[in-house]
Amino acid sequence: ETRIITIANQKGGVGKTTTAVNLAAALAQSGQQVLVIDIDPQGNASTALSIPHGIEDASIYDVLLDGAPIKDVVQACPTVDNIQVVPATIELAGAEIELVTTVSRETKLREAIHTYIAERAAQGLPTHYVIIDCPPSLGLLTINAFTAAREVLIPIQCEYYALEGLSMLVRNIELIRGSLNPDLWVSMILLTMFDKRTKLSLEVADEVRAHFPNQVLETTIPRSVRIAEAPSHGETVITYDPTGTGALSYLEAAAEIADRGAIS
Amino acid sequence: ETRIITIANQKGGVGKTTTAVNLAAALAQSGQQVLVIDIDPQGNASTALSIPHGIEDASIYDVLLDGAPIKDVVQACPTVDNIQVVPATIELAGAEIELVTTVSRETKLREAIHTYIAERAAQGLPTHYVIIDCPPSLGLLTINAFTAAREVLIPIQCEYYALEGLSMLVRNIELIRGSLNPDLWVSMILLTMFDKRTKLSLEVADEVRAHFPNQVLETTIPRSVRIAEAPSHGETVITYDPTGTGALSYLEAAAEIADRGAIS
Ligand SMILES: Nc1ncnc2c1ncn2[C@@H]1O[C@H](COP(=O)(O)OP(=O)(O)OP(=O)(O)O)[C@@H](O)[C@H]1O
């Protein structure tokens, strides 16, 4: 069964996009078929995967607001095999206000993903993972992603403010689970930009592991400038610096995620 | 005349909150009277300034949705003299959807700030600076902040994704300037988390200076773990580590901002 994973955290700059694109690349490199959906108007995931996403390009906006099927807007990633991408364009910035008054505004993405998976299956093509990159907010775009997914992966930057928003995020996920999507659960928490030399990183990591003992992945992602450089070359760190600590830690995280499976 | 400065950037984690609270503390330390308004539902600025902001506390939500005057919700900062704070609480998370259908939804904050400044002036109390910390989005909360302000200060993290969103941000500010607030302009850009050892930082800094030669402040903020540690003690770095590079760079930035003045 396809694993549909939403990468979410309303705190900004915690590594949502970095995690979405590098996990997708690591999984794809091991032969998994991956669909990446960029639902952040900034379009950072589209950039990192070298997908054109100008105002004239088809995008997730067409799926959410005009009912276009995913198969009409999806593009193959030029830098990594086995990855298909639905890009985000600047049009998406106005989508939340437009969605407020739309019928079934929260379930547009879920319906589109299920259609895509079913149509591929009918042609004998598997879809092993769907990975959704969210903007740093809990508005209707992220709610669409929560309604569409079965699992949430929360990246947490090992810094103080990261702890503050966590209870708000988990409460929101519970609310969605209680109303729009009973299958949804926080299956994984990934500690990012972990710097074992600083007391702050160690304290935050300990605190998160204490609160979520079953969800925090063993693998942590160290701070690495190669990870930050890769998007300026339109690449993931998996192809940009394949033997560096950044790539190795995301390959390790992907292996741990595959091993854990989706079972709650 | 009071300088009303909005700290905005829809890219997450670029140092908006860190800049808002540390600039406020640096200005207040030199005797300026500063009002800080936290309009981010995460409430990180309220935390850094040690302001209680539980669900039962009065907050910016009451000002925007119930028409409460700022004087009824403002609290004095316990760690730094000369700073008054309007905190954000978790209730604010639902405010954007609630504001969509409210009359004069974009100008609520502007009216409240002007009333506050006028009432203080009538009592002979100056308000030298109003600093507004925004969430990482361009929704109605940030639009309220753009409509209320005269100046925008854009913090830019010296990393690749930071460049992507800049043109979208500047275009949004132009739109507001053309409709809701003709006084609004991007007066300052501050380079944050600058690491002179990495090529990435230097390249991004050069690119931003080339595009915005007049707005980029001379002062840059280095990456410093003391800055990241301060909020876990409910302090700004100005009081937490007063002689470190973090505090010194924000004191220098505050002096540069005061010298430049508001004249465009
Ligand atoms: N492990 C890491 N080491 C070094 N830099 C990193 C790491 N992970 C992410 N970064 C950098 O930190 C910044 C923030 O990461 P990213 O943009 O992925 O976060 P995000 O949560 O998607 O942000 P937003 O909230 O704006 O969507 C980026 O410039 C990215 O390149």
Ligand SMILES: Nc1ncnc2c1ncn2[C@@H]1O[C@H](COP(=O)(O)OP(=O)(O)OP(=O)(O)O)[C@@H](O)[C@H]1O
């Ligand atoms: N110069 C710096 N050196 C080291 N760490 C910093 C620096 N500036 C900010 N930080 C840390 O980086 C993280 C992001 O900064 P901050 O929260 O201020 O950004 P933001 O733009 O307000 O984020 P959001 O988009 O979520 O509102 C925080 O953990 C903060 O402590």
Ligand SMILES: [Mg+2]
């Ligand atoms: Mg992102």
Ligand SMILES: [Mg+2]
């Ligand atoms: Mg902030």
